[in-house]
Amino acid sequence: MGGDPQVGSARPGGRTARTRAAVLDAVRDELADAGYAGLTLERVAERSGVHLATLYRRWRTVEGLVTDLLGEIGKSxxxxxxxxxxxxxxxxxxxxxxxxxxxxxxxxxxxxxxxxxxxxxxxxxxxxxxxxxxxxxxxxxxxxxxxxxxxxxxxxxxxxxxxxxxxxxxxxxxxxxxxxxxxxxxxxxxxxxxxxxxxxxxx
Amino acid sequence: MGGDPQVGSARPGGRTARTRAAVLDAVRDELADAGYAGLTLERVAERSGVHLATLYRRWRTVEGLVTDLLGEIGKSxxxxxxxxxxxxxxxxxxxxxxxxxxxxxxxxxxxxxxxxxxxxxxxxxxxxxxxxxxxxxxxxxxxxxxxxxxxxxxxxxxxxxxxxxxxxxxxxxxxxxxxxxxxxxxxxxxxxxxxxxxxxxxx
DNA sequence: CTTTTAATGCGGAGATTTTCGCGTTAGGCT
DNA sequence: AGCCTAACGCGAAAATCTCCGCATTAAAAG
Missing domain, CATH: 1.10.357.10 (Tetracycline Repressor, domain 2)
Structure with a gap:
């Protein structure tokens, strides 16, 4: 899932990166207090303030979100x-x-x-x-x-x-x-x- | 989830047991050739020949099916x-x-x-x-x-x-x-x- | 063999999820 | 500064999922 705008993307800039950071933070938070069962695109949208449609467009599924999160984890x-x-x-x-x-x-x-x-x-x-x-x-x-x-x-x-x-x-x-x-x-x-x-x- | 009619159920008999066996077999088969991602109540219904509504009534969710399957695994x-x-x-x-x-x-x-x-x-x-x-x-x-x-x-x-x-x-x-x-x-x-x-x- | 009733089949209603089209915003570029 | 366009917000349509109510089947009891 193309959730990573920082590598090779046409527009890696500020807003896109901010959106991604907000979303991945929301994923972590949601996992922490609701677990994987509570991790839905809708909840991540609410918590991050990013529109639901954007989540579907960029990450497609919950697994897509987690895959992108793994990219960050790998860099730590x-x-x-x-x-x-x-x-x-x-x-x-x-x-x-x-x-x-x-x-x-x-x-x-x-x-x-x-x-x-x-x-x-x-x-x-x-x-x-x-x-x-x-x-x-x-x-x-x-x-x-x-x-x-x-x-x-x-x-x-x-x-x-x-x-x-x-x-x-x-x-x-x-x-x-x-x-x-x-x-x-x-x-x-x-x-x-x-x-x-x-x-x-x-x- | 109350998917086990053989313990304490009011009617543990033939049909119910057959239904459960068909469903759990379908769960195993579906896991084997589509993985957890492909394990949906609808597919299990088709594969087992048991009506979708029955699956929702007795097992409620995919996790309910797996929990029931674990009961069988535990007995082996x-x-x-x-x-x-x-x-x-x-x-x-x-x-x-x-x-x-x-x-x-x-x-x-x-x-x-x-x-x-x-x-x-x-x-x-x-x-x-x-x-x-x-x-x-x-x-x-x-x-x-x-x-x-x-x-x-x-x-x-x-x-x-x-x-x-x-x-x-x-x-x-x-x-x-x-x-x-x-x-x-x-x-x-x-x-x-x-x-x-x-x-x-x-x- | 009849009666009783739990469990299932069936179709569809209601809720939820997923996607689409279009207007808007904000980086990147000259 | 001003243009270009990728990414986003928004609302609504389409698709899917979940659960009813009622009829039917078959196991259990008498």
Whole structure:
């Protein structure tokens, strides 16, 4: 869905950008206090002050809105821990993810993103891309550990950092319980033990 | 949503049960070949031969249909591996889950379930309950390992089996890539290493 | 076998969602 | 500054979704 006027659009200027910002803010707010079930084009129109017809024209569907929102999320910076040891890097990473999703607002956003990804190939691709990029960056944690000799060189860094995040997403999306620091600690400890034990090493 | 005529209903008999079976089959089929986006009451009506008004009356929404389907899923038996060692039990469990979701039909169902859970508290509760029950059963794998002296007694069995499943659900819902046996092997190996290392031990 | 009544089929009314055409606004450009 | 045109606002039409009321069917009870 062509909801992004800032890249390659014929008129990227002020009003269009303002409209988009207002709309994406409204999407976040609506997700936060009504959830994905309450996220409708009409509500976003009311909350953002942008006319309903404009939403249909530019984003077409709720999934289109979420896909566009994912573009913004993808641009945001996420700090990658670098504490000097794999063990504490993984712990810091796990806690960072957990604390992010302890915020009800962010949890609502991520649930909406997943629901949209299931319904729309565009949203799915955008979401996969955001995650792949973040995991690629976070994998530097593992690369540094390999350089320090903490891990075998064949270790799959993306697999390790995925293992750190997986239990947290599992809790949110599958077990559907609260995310807490203890869960993060467990995830980090298990991923660390797995990495040391060679569970993530290529053949 | 009161879609289950078999428990406590005034008339659990033949026609009602047949209607429900036809509808739930249609839900599975529709999910399999159109995904959650294509799952509408109208399509389910056409496919099942049940009148649209009946669907609105008994299930009310798409999420109601999925919630009812979860009731059936919850009743289905899942074998819990018992091979004599924790290592191979976890491996067998991981492969069982992975092979289940390698079937496009089952993957479509599970994506629909998650999308419904995000949109409806009833679906969310039903899904959480199915997962909790399965994890409770699978935790016997860990209990047996504790009895054999392979693991410390404080090990949280549900946490261990969750760690086996988590990477697979992560791949499906977050990374949005294909599920394969290698992923299952890695998940099992990492969970095993984590368990041995005490990552899942209480305090 | 008859009676009773819950559940379904059916058509259409009412509400909601989605789109369209047209006039207006405001960036971008000379 | 003034022209050009993409993007937006607006109201209403078209399409779709949701839910009635009533007739019919079939399961359960006597």
């Amino acid at each position: 910076e996420v700090p990658i821990p670098d504490t000097g040891s794999l063990r504490s890097d993984l712990r810091a990473l796990a806690l960072e993810i957990a604390r992010l999703y302890q915020q009800p607002r962010m949890r609502a956003v991520i649930e909406g993103v997943v629901a949209a990804a299931v319904r729309s190939p565009e949203a799915s691709a955008a979401w996969a891309s955001v995650i792949a990029e973040r995991n690629r960056l976070a994998a530097r944690i593992v690369a540094r550990a390999v350089e320090r000799g903490e891990l075998p060189a064949e270790t799959d860094g993306v697999a390790v950092v995925s293992a750190v995040g997986a239990p947290i997403y599992y809790r949110m999306l599958v077990a559907r319980g609260p995310v807490d620091d203890a869960l993060a600690e467990t995830a980090a400890a298990a991923a660390y033990a797995g990495a040391l034990g060679g569970a993530f090493a290529h053949t | 038996e899942v074998p819990i591996p018992d091979t004599g060692s924790l290592r191979s039990d976890l491996r067998a469990l991981a492969l069982e889950i992975a092979r289940l979701y390698q079937q496009p039909r089952m993957r479509a169902v599970i994506e629909g379930v998650v999308a419904a859970a995000v949109r409806s508290p009833e679906a969310s509760a039903a899904w959480a309950s199915v997962i909790a029950e399965r994890n409770r059963l699978a935790a016997r794998i860990v209990a047996r390992a504790v009895e054999r002296g392979e693991l410390p007694a404080e090990t949280d069995g549900v946490a261990v089996v969750s760690a086996v499943g988590a990477p697979i659900y992560y791949r499906m819902l977050v990374a949005r890539g294909p599920v394969d046996d290698a992923l299952a092997e890695t998940a099992a190996a990492a969970a095993y290493a984590g368990a041995l290392g005490g990552a899942f031990a209480h305090t």
